[in-house]
Amino acid sequence: MRQRLRQFLEAGRTPSEADLAFARRYLQPDLFSLFRSQHPRDMVHGAATARWLVERGYEEPDLVIAGFVHDVAKGFQRRWDRAAFVLCSRTGVAGWAANEESRLEIRRAMDRTRRHSERGAAMLLKAGASARVAELTALHHGPPGGDRVLALLQEADAAS
Numbered sequence: 001m002r003q004r005l006r007q008f009l010e011a012g013r014t015p016s017e018a019d020l021a022f023a024r025r026y027l028q029p030d031l032f033s034l035f036r037s038q039h040p041r042d043m044v045h046g047a048a049t050a051r052w053l054v055e056r057g058y059e060e061p062d063l064v065i066a067g068f069v070h071d072v073a074k075g076f077q078r079r080w081d082r083a084a085f086v087l088c089s090r091t092g093v094a095g096w097a098a099n100e101e102s103r104l105e106i107r108r109a110m111d112r113t114r115r116h117s118e119r120g121a122a123m124l125l126k127a128g129a130s131a132r133v134a135e136l137t138a139l140h141h142g143p144p145g146g147d148r149v150l151a152l153l154q155e156a157d158a159a160s
């Protein structure tokens with residue numbers, strides 16, 4: 001019973017073999033290493049975002065690749081780091097609470113989340129991603145404007 005409960009609680013939080021094989025099909029080795037360096041939950045989220053797109057026929061490589069790796073700079077996040085960020089964002093104090101140099105891990109984690117778009121873009125360029133993948137990553141929490149591909153990435157992100 002305890003085992004079943006644990007399986008239930010952990011379901012979907014670690015990438016499956018199918019997730020990894022799917023990622024390997026789209027990501028060149030350096031990008032795949034970056035993908036693999038994420039928190040397991042972010043790997044699952046990235047694979048689900050990419051799958052949402054491919055299953056709907058949106059197979060443009062830059063878009064699908066961005067689906068896999070757009071959150072690559074979030075780094076390690078404990079469950080309460082994520083919860084604190086959501087709470088602080090809703091109450092408008094995330095900018096104050098997030099602090100890269102804080103002695104408190106929770107405040108450093110919030111800083112990583114706040115800046116993960118632009119930092120992710122820089123990491124991806126360094127790993128050999130295209131300028132378009134970096135651009136989609138940099139902008140994935142901003143207003144899409146007339147960028148239909150970015151709007152699709154945001155829809156897939158929100159659904160995953």
Ligand SMILES: [Fe+2]
Nearest residue numbers: 070071140141
């Ligand atoms: Fe994100």
Ligand SMILES: [Fe+2]
Nearest residue numbers: 045070071157
């Ligand atoms: Fe995301």
